[in-house]
Amino acid sequence: MSAWCRVAPRLESFHTERRSASAPKSRITAIGRTDNRRCRAPKQQLSITKLWSTGVKSIRTTRQRASHVDYSPPSTSASLAGENATNVILVGSEVAPWSKTGGLGDVMGSLPKALAARGHRVMVVAPRYRNYAEAFDTSIRKAFPIFGGDHEVGYFHAYLDGVDFVFVDHPSFHHVGDDIYSGDRASQHFRFALLSRAALEAAWHVPCGGCPYGDHNTVFVANDWQAALVPVYLQAYYRDHGKMLGARAIQVVHNMAHQGRGPAEELDGLFIPDHYRGHFMLDDPIGGEHMNILKAGLAVAHRIVAVSHGYAWEIQTDMGGWGLAPMLRDQSWKVRGIVNGIDYSEWNPETDQFLQSDGYCNYGADWESVSGGGKVACKAALQRQLGLPERAEVPLLGFIGRLDHQKGVDQIFEAAEWLLEMDVQLVMLGSGREDMQDTMRHLENSHRDKCRGWVGFSVEMAHRINAGCDILLMPSRFEPCGLNQLYAMRYGTVPVVHAVGGLRDTVEPYNPYENTGTGWNYEGAETNNLISAINNATNTYRQHYDAFQDMQLRGMAKDFTWNLAAELYEKAIVDAKFDDYRG
Structure with missing residues (x-):
């Protein structure tokens, strides 16, 4: 064990009051995983002739599946979903670990596994941006008439952690390189229209585990505008023609902007x-009439999910709805909020691989770890790695995120001159606007003993900042869900957040009189409000360190796994199946 994982004598003078090391350690229960490859015969099969009427042409049939495919019999153990077990098909533009630019990729990679663990049969449909070693070519080809021609796609398949991952293959996906949202507006609309058509046909023509999902007891979960054509195509080309009557669609809003x-x-x-x-048309006071893909998906979907309770409310306000609030208010009965979870196999200070070298060490959710053990050792290691003075008594503040207006980084910069006059240290990690990157570099150069700015993104450094910092700043002007505050609390770092969206939902405000709460929330996206919240946090750290440590432990004890989110998604799925307003 590293020497930094022990209670150093120089830290004992600072942390004078200690609680019993026998205080109960929070227990983290990982999502159990089972093989739920149930194979249900479709309620009705579509012939090639019938498919032709929907604008779909079958190009060739399936070939013999590769020898490495698992043909083990379905599990007979009871599932958490019970009689609510459903064929769930999630559709999105990215999925971790193959393609990820933000929180959507994490959701597409983790939520399906949690749903499968509850007993659902789950498929994920996403673009094949490059060659994925885990996925094999099914030899299934389909063609779809969009943008003035017939465009053929292929289907690749991988089965991992109880989930069927289906990747739609087309040259337009290969050309985007590492920037999966590159290209002009028309090229993006083409790619994601193709994805949506292909996802609906995957239910019938990709024989995962030996047979297709079919339309019996099937719910499509479309994520953001890139998949918002799924509910529209499902209704217009299938249900309206007596096909796929057993299928429903849920539209998930990750970012209304x-x-x-x-x-x-x-x-x-x-x-x-x-x-x-008409579902697509929207009059803009500035731009005039235009088409809006997300609007159509929201209008036609059987249910709408926003990625937090607060965001579900915000998108129905004129300020947060980005032009779609009136429509959402008219259909408010369809809207609900479900907070995202995080993957505890990746974000766990007890096992984190990035905390196993360079003086960092793993630690648990106990008093010993936060008062003078592993958490404090990681703080010293972070200070040393970044060239900051190693001082246990100074509050170490962090920021991780995109450098842009939405994330409120400009308010951190405005507060910096006041902040860095105090006895604190500040670490920032992120990239984005050039002017903000330059400002971050300037802060470091002008306050070498207190500030470090890392332009770019490093997964390793993100983990280490969460482990080493005392306080994490999230002054976002709007934040549909937010994940960094969840990571921070998981690692015993106390968040200071602007009370919007998922930040309001997940960070309980500190109450010094009752010694409750997990962080500081402030109202109003103004620099003075951020300064006041930081001042309260740093004063508590210096003057009431016992209370600050209590807050750390409460945050670490919170359950942010996907278990609860999966259960709530299951309820939305059941509502979509059995409360269809179109009959």
Whole structure:
């Protein structure tokens, strides 16, 4: 064990009051995983002739599956879902670990596994941006008429952790490189329209585990505008024609600011029936009439999920709805909020691989760890790695995120001159706007003994900042869910957040009189409010360290696994199946 994992004598003078080391340690229960490859015969099969009427042409049939595919019999053990067990197909533009730019990729990689663990049969459909070693070519090809021509796609399949991952293959996905959202507006609309058509056909033509999912007891979960055509195509080309009547669609909103807008004339390329065009049209006070893909998905979906309770409310306000609030208020009965979870196999200070070298060490959710053991050792290691003075008594503040207006980074910069006059240290990790990157570099150069700015992103450094910092700053102007505050609390770092969206839902405000709460929330996206919250946090650290440590332990004891989120998604799925307003 590293020497830093022991209670150093120089730290004992600072942490004078100690509680019994026998205080109970919080227990973390990992999501159990079972093989739920149930194979149900579809309620009705579509013939090639019938499929032709939907604009789909079958190119060739399946081949013999590769020898490494698991054909083990389905599990007969009782599932948590019970009679609610459903065929769930999640559709999105990215999925971790294959393609990830943010929280959507994490959700697409983790939520399906949690749903499978509850007993659902789960498929994920995402683009194949490059060659994925785990996925094999099924030899299934389908063609779809969009943007003035027939475009053929292939399907690749991988089965991992109880989930069928299906990757849609087309040259347009290969050309984007590492920037999966690159290209002009029309090229993005083309790619994601193709993904949506392919996802619906995957239910019928990709024989995962020996047979397709079919339309019996099947719910599609479309994520953000990139998959918002799934509910529209499902209704317009299948249910309206007596096909896939057993299927439903849920639209998930991860970020309302991105809606898939475009000129009205671009709607022709999406191959939408005339009587559905009204769902896409939106009058903008500035830009005039235009088409909006997310609007159509929200209008047609059987249920709508926002990624936190607070965000579900915010998107129904004129300020947070980005032009769609009136429509959402009219359909408020369809809207609910479900907070995302985090993957405890990756974010766990007791096993984190990034805390096993360079003086860092793993630690648990106990008093000994936060008062003078592993948590304090990680703080010293972070200070040493970044070239800051190794001082246990100074509050170490951190920021991790994109450098832009939404994340409120400008308010941190405005507060910095006041902040760095105090006896504190500040560590920032992120990239984004060039002017903000330059400001971050300037802060470091002008306060070499107190500030470090890391331009770019490092997964390792993100883990180490969460482990080493005392306080994490999240002054986001809006935050649909937010994950960094969850990571911070998991690692015993106390968040200071602007009380919006998921930040309000997940960070309980500190109450010094009752000694409750897990962080500091402040109202109003103004620099003075951020300064006041930071001042309260640093004063508590210096003057009431016992209370600060209590807060750390309460945060570490919170359950942010995907278990609860999966259960709530299951309820949304059941509601979509059995309370269909269209009959």
